[in-house]
Amino acid sequence: MRTLRKFWIATIAALGVLASASSVADASYREQMKGLDEQVQEVKSDVLSIAAELARLEERLLYPSNTHLAVFIALAERDTLRLDAVQIQIDGQPVAHSIYSFKELEALQKGGVQRIYTGNVTTGEHQIEVSIAGKLDTGKDYARTEHFAFTKGIEPKLIGVTLGSSQLQLGDW
Amino acid sequence: MPRATLIVGLGLASALATGACASKDLRDLYFGEAVYYANQGHYFEALERLDAELALHKGVDEPQRDSLHYHIGEAEFSVGDFELYYRMHHRAGHAIKAVLEGAVDENVRNEAAYRLARIHFQKDQAADALVALDRITGKVPVAIRDDVEFLRANVYLALGRPGDAAAVLKRLQSAQSLTGFAAYNLGIAMLQEGREQDAISQLDRAGQLKVSDAGPLAIRDKSNMLLGKLMLEATDFPHAQQYFDRVRLDGPFSNQALLSSGWADVSSQNFERAVVPWSILAKREVTDAAVQEALLALPYAYSKLNVHGRAAVLYGDALKSFGEELNKVDASIKSIADGRFLKALVREELQQDKGWVIRLRTLPDSPETFYLMQLMASNDFQTALQNYLDLEELRKKMAGWQKSLDAYEDMIRLRRQNYEPLLPGIDSQFRELDAQIRLRMEQRNHLQQRLHQLLVEPRPDLLANTDERIALDRIHAVEQALEHAHGANVDQLKQRVKRLKGTITWTLYTTYPERLTEAHEHLNALNADIAVLTKQYQEFVRTRQAAEHSYLGYGETISRLRTRAAEALQNVNQLMAQQGHLIETVAIDELKNRRARLEVYQTQARYAVADSYDRAAKTQAAPAPEQAAPAGGGH
Numbered sequence: 001m002r003t004l005r006k007f008w009i010a011t012i013a014a015l016g017v018l019a020s021a022s023s024v025a026d027a028s029y030r031e032q033m034k035g036l037d038e039q040v041q042e043v044k045s046d047v048l049s050i051a052a053e054l055a056r057l058e059e060r061l062l063y064p065s066n067t068h069l070a071v072f073i074a075l076a077e078r079d080t081l082r083l084d085a086v087q088i089q090i091d092g093q094p095v096a097h098s099i100y101s102f103k104e105l106e107a108l109q110k111g112g113v114q115r116i117y118t119g120n121v122t123t124g125e126h127q128i129e130v131s132i133a134g135k136l137d138t139g140k141d142y143a144r145t146e147h148f149a150f151t152k153g154i155e156p157k158l159i160g161v162t163l164g165s166s167q168l169q170l171g172d173w
Numbered sequence: 174m175p176r177a178t179l180i181v182g183l184g185l186a187s188a189l190a191t192g193a194c195a196s197k198d199l200r201d202l203y204f205g206e207a208v209y210y211a212n213q214g215h216y217f218e219a220l221e222r223l224d225a226e227l228a229l230h231k232g233v234d235e236p237q238r239d240s241l242h243y244h245i246g247e248a249e250f251s252v253g254d255f256e257l258y259y260r261m262h263h264r265a266g267h268a269i270k271a272v273l274e275g276a277v278d279e280n281v282r283n284e285a286a287y288r289l290a291r292i293h294f295q296k297d298q299a300a301d302a303l304v305a306l307d308r309i310t311g312k313v314p315v316a317i318r319d320d321v322e323f324l325r326a327n328v329y330l331a332l333g334r335p336g337d338a339a340a341v342l343k344r345l346q347s348a349q350s351l352t353g354f355a356a357y358n359l360g361i362a363m364l365q366e367g368r369e370q371d372a373i374s375q376l377d378r379a380g381q382l383k384v385s386d387a388g389p390l391a392i393r394d395k396s397n398m399l400l401g402k403l404m405l406e407a408t409d410f411p412h413a414q415q416y417f418d419r420v421r422l423d424g425p426f427s428n429q430a431l432l433s434s435g436w437a438d439v440s441s442q443n444f445e446r447a448v449v450p451w452s453i454l455a456k457r458e459v460t461d462a463a464v465q466e467a468l469l470a471l472p473y474a475y476s477k478l479n480v481h482g483r484a485a486v487l488y489g490d491a492l493k494s495f496g497e498e499l500n501k502v503d504a505s506i507k508s509i510a511d512g513r514f515l516k517a518l519v520r521e522e523l524q525q526d527k528g529w530v531i532r533l534r535t536l537p538d539s540p541e542t543f544y545l546m547q548l549m550a551s552n553d554f555q556t557a558l559q560n561y562l563d564l565e566e567l568r569k570k571m572a573g574w575q576k577s578l579d580a581y582e583d584m585i586r587l588r589r590q591n592y593e594p595l596l597p598g599i600d601s602q603f604r605e606l607d608a609q610i611r612l613r614m615e616q617r618n619h620l621q622q623r624l625h626q627l628l629v630e631p632r633p634d635l636l637a638n639t640d641e642r643i644a645l646d647r648i649h650a651v652e653q654a655l656e657h658a659h660g661a662n663v664d665q666l667k668q669r670v671k672r673l674k675g676t677i678t679w680t681l682y683t684t685y686p687e688r689l690t691e692a693h694e695h696l697n698a699l700n701a702d703i704a705v706l707t708k709q710y711q712e713f714v715r716t717r718q719a720a721e722h723s724y725l726g727y728g729e730t731i732s733r734l735r736t737r738a739a740e741a742l743q744n745v746n747q748l749m750a751q752q753g754h755l756i757e758t759v760a761i762d763e764l765k766n767r768r769a770r771l772e773v774y775q776t777q778a779r780y781a782v783a784d785s786y787d788r789a790a791k792t793q794a795a796p797a798p799e800q801a802a803p804a805g806g807g808h
Contacts, residue, residue, distance in 0.1 A: 029759050033557045036752050040560045043744050047567050050737050051221045054574060057730050063579055064315065064719055074201045103213050112209025113202055121217050152713065156291075156389075158202055 065121035068156035070097065071128070076107045076164030080137035082109070088117055089129040095119060113160070123152050130161050130168055137165075144168060154167060201226065201240040204248055216259035217566070223252050246277055250285065257292065260559060262411050266292050273308065283309045287321050294324060299331035319348040326358060329590040335365035353382055353389030357396050376400045380419055394419075401433055410441035416449075428463035430455060434807070435470055444477040455487075459494055460501075461545050462770070468494055469774055469781075475786055481792055485785035492778040501767045503546055509760050515753045518558060521564045557756050565747045573743045578735055581727070588724040595718065603713070610710065616701055624692055633681040636688040641677055691744050766773045 024082070059068070059130040071088055075081070083105055087097040096117035108114060131145040150159060160171040199205045203226045205736030211219035230241040242247060270705050272285040290305035292439070313321055322341050329338035335457035342359035363372035379396035382389065398417040402414035420430035420639055431450040438447035451474060454467035508514060548554050564569035625742060627635065637645065651670050655663060681688075685742045 029762075031753065032755055033553050036558060036748065036755065037260075037560060039744075040564060040752070041263050041746060043741060044259065044261055044563065044567070045264055045740050046744070047736075048217070048220055048224060049569070049572065050574070050741060052225050053730070053737075054577070054734055055221065055225055055729070057581070057734065061584070061723075062726060064722065066715055066719060070202075074199070075203065076546050087364075102240065107209045107212035109211045110208075111205070112212045113197070113205025114209050115202070115206050125337055131660075136485075159517060160202055169300065 010055045022071060026037070047137045063118055063120055063156075064156045068157070069117075069119050069121045070115055070158050071117040072158065072160045073098070073108070073114045073116050074112075074160060074162045076162050076169075081134050081142065081163065081165040082137070083132065083134040086116060087131040087153065089131075090117075090119070090121065090130075091127055116130075117165040121152050121157070123154055125151055125154055128159065128170070130163075130170075132163055132168065147168075184663050198243075200243040200604050201248075204241060204244050207251070208249075211258070214258075214327045216255045217570075217700065220252065220259060223248060225257065227252065228388070244583075246275075246281060248271075249275070250281065253285070253288065254398055257288065260563070262292050262296060279311045280314050283313045283321075284317060287313075287317055287324070290321075290328070291322055294328055294331070297331075301326050302328045316694055319345060319351055323348075323355060323358075326355075326362070330358070330362055330365065333365075334361040338362040339366060353379060353384055353392035353396075356382060357392050360396065360399075373400065373403065376403075380416065385666050390421065391425055394421055394430070398426050398430060398433070401430070401437070405433065405440065410437045410439070413437040414441075422453075428457060432463040432470070435467070439470075439474065439477075444474045446647050448475045459498060460546075462547075462767070465495070465498070465771065465774060467667045469778060472785065476781075476788070479792065481785045481789035485782055485789050488782035488785055492775065492782055495775040495778060497774065499768060499771050501535065502764050502771065504765050505762055506768070509757050511763070512753075512757075514757060514760060515561070517560060520757075544764055544767050546758055548760065554756075554759065557752060557759070561749065561752045561756060564745050564752060566660070568742065568749065571738050571745065574738050575735070575742075578731055578738070582731060585627070585724045585727055585731075588720075591740055592720045592724060596717075597718070603717070610706065614703070617703060620699075621696060624689075624696055627689060627692075631685060631689075633678075633685045633688075636685060636692060637677075637681055641681065645674070645677055646699060648677070692774075730761065 026104065063069075069090070073086055083100050085097065085099045088095050098104075099148070104114070104171055127147060127149055129145060129147050129163040131143070133141075133143045136142050140167060148170040150157070150170070162171060187223070203222055207223040207226065210216070210222065226241050230236055230239050230245065230248075233239050236242055236245075249268065249272050253265045253272065256262075256265035256268055266289060269285045269289045273282060273289065277285070286308040287619055288306050293302035293305055294714045302324070306321065306328065309321060322345055326338040326341040326345070327353045329335070337357060337363040345355040346359070348355060356375065359377035360372050361381055363369075363375055368371075376399060380400055382393050384393060401413045401416035401420075404410070404416060409532065414434060414594050415431045417434035417437060419485045420426050422431075431454040434450040435447040435454070438444070438450075449473065451467045451471040454464055455471050458462045459465065459468070467490040468487075472484040472491065475481075475484035475487060484552055549558065623635065626632075634645075648670055651666075652674075655667050655670065660668075718791055794795040
């Protein structure tokens with residue numbers, strides 16, 4: 001049994017050596033990780049700046065200001081509507097639809113605004129139709145469709161639609 | 174007694190728990206869109222949107238007329254926040270400093286100072302963190318008041334000022350959001366101060382808190398673990414035992430507590446009791462280091478109890494298990510070397526929830542993850558993993574951008590192909606029309622001027638109609654002819670001409686107001702037509718410009734973006750390779766350590782199994798009283 005105890009002590013000692021070697025290696029890796037982290041931050045910054053320039057190019061190329069139309073979706077404050085889906089039609093043509101995941105719905109409930117559509121329309125009078133489907137807090141299914149008229153001028157047109165269980169509201173920005 | 178230096182941080186976790194929130198009265202939809210992305214954890218997209226909005230806002234001549242003006246404070250604050258969440262601490266620090274230096278109210282400034290302090294603390298810059306915290310003056314928002322003080326205490330601890338930390342932590346003992354954390358850290362501060370008895374009492378309190386949330390429960394276990402270890406080191410085994418027993422059997426410290434509890438029993442020569450926790454532990458997930466140690470410790474306890482037969486069987490089981498585990502570790506090392514670990518990391522389905530690291534373990538074809546759970550839970554390794562994933566996301570984005578740029582170039586080529594042959598003809602037609610339009614516009618202007626003049630200086634003759642004008646011309650011609658005529662009836666004729674002229678003049682003068690009104694009505698009608706013409710003219714000019722702008726002037730931008738994206742992609746690929754290699758190396762090193770440990774265990778088990786069989790055989794052969802020798806009885 002004494003031999004076993006000795007062996008046990010030797011085991012613990014061997015493991016101790018392993019542990020100390022490992023902690024030295026840990027410190028070296030930590031330094032390398034920190035160095036790489038700095039570089040990753042730089043490359044993120046660079047890519048973000050490219051993304052911004054690309055977004056400007058896209059906007060200029062795909063959505064010139066005289067035809068640019070963007071439609072945004074927001075939820076009415078403190079509304080308990082559990083939004084499932086939204087569909088947008090412009091001048092009778094379906095242009096966008098969205099089915100909301102829990103995460104997306106939560107993002108809207110916390111005050112986020114979703115850009116559901118970006119496109120081009122001619123200057124003048126137009127019609128937008130907004131259809132929503134969801135559930136009320138009572139568990140009842142809820143669906144609603146509203147039509148709105150809007151005028152497109154020569155500047156970019158931003159339309160915000162605020163959705164609630166009692167009404168759909170169109171706002172101009 | 175050694176000084177325990179581990180403290181627990183809470184600030185970032187609590188801040189991360191609160192999502193970004195746009196103000197109730199949203200005036201800038203694009204800011205709302207950035208918040209929408211941030212609320213889903215898509216910080217790259219949130220930053221991309223918000224950076225663009227802020228750049229536009231700063232570029233306008235009258236920022237107060239820009240819609241972002243209403244949210245500018247919130248936006249500048251959010252950009253720092255998003256950068257922090259996107260692990261861009263440098264930029265986040267700059268953004269928050271900018272808020273601090275701007276003209277903001279006390280609440281905002283204090284919150285910014287707190288966040289800056291947190292960034293410094295995370296980067297191990299405790300002195301800078303304290304400077305930032307010292308900038309907090311006056312009213313502090315209620316939501317962060319306790320977090321600020323908790324961070325201050327942690328900073329003091331990091332700076333080796335446990336007395337100051339303890340003073341702050343004492344005041345935080347009743348803070349609900351810090352239950353457990355403040356109590357544990359106060360114990361640590363006391364230990365660092367050298368107040369061992371006070372520290373033990375404090376940790377004892379922390380180890381008995383009535384809590385139910387996962388975080389505080391884990392901290393309670395951690396307090397008991399630390400107390401147990403302190404007691405072990407002080408050779409106070411009964412108390413050590415008591416503290417280890419307080420650790421929950423299903424918590425993150427459970428395995429370690431069971432193992433230590435057994436050692437506390439062994440240290441007090443109570444081998445029979447040691448069998449209980451080690452038996453539980455030996456049945457758990459065998460990849461855990463504590464479980465592997467228990468596989469050896471349990472037969473060791475039996476051998477001390479002179480139950481050599483049982484010990485021999487258990488050593489045999491351990492030997493078999495270590496062999497299997499060594500194979501598993503070898504397979505894991507090979508799998509990592511073959512790049513499968515990194516492939517598993519970037520699987521999209523894994524990143525759908527926050528516990529993706531834990532879910533790695535459930536992957537059927539990723540044996541390497543079994544031995545890496547502890548490593549993967551460490552902060553540095555997590556950062557490295559997250560960076561790798563972020564780089565992978567950037568790489569995918571940039572690959573998509575290259576395709577987009579190709580598509581844009583194609584689109585521009587097609588637009589050029591369509592418009593270039595058409596535009597010269599259209600321009601030539603337009604020039605003709607433009608000349609006509611200009612002529613007509615001049616005529617209209619001339620008419621308007623004359624009508625305006627008539628209001629000031631009436632001239633009925635100017636409003637004569639065509640018949641009247643012809644008649645007057647003829648009268649005038651007759652008058653001239655009669656001027657030099659001779660004859661008997663010349664005077665009579667002159668009288669007739671005069672009468673005719675008088676009739677027309679009478680008509681012109683008496684109908685002058687009506688004629689003037691009518692002329693203005695015609696001018697107004699003309700103006701309406703001119704307005705339509707002008708609108709069409711402007712629309713044509715805009716459309717003509719848009720046609721040209723749809724394909725001209727993009728070449729340089731696209732080429733620059735291509736070069737920048739290619740360079741960035743190269744950097745990303747290079748960094749990914751380095752980051753991936755480092756992750757693999759660290760993981761393989763960890764596995765090699767575990768392998769070495771397993772080999773030591775295996776050697777020991779191999780020796781012990783033979784020894785135990787030998788002893789079991791001897792015990793069987795010996796007389797009955799010898800077999801009943803007490804545990805640890807001098808063998």
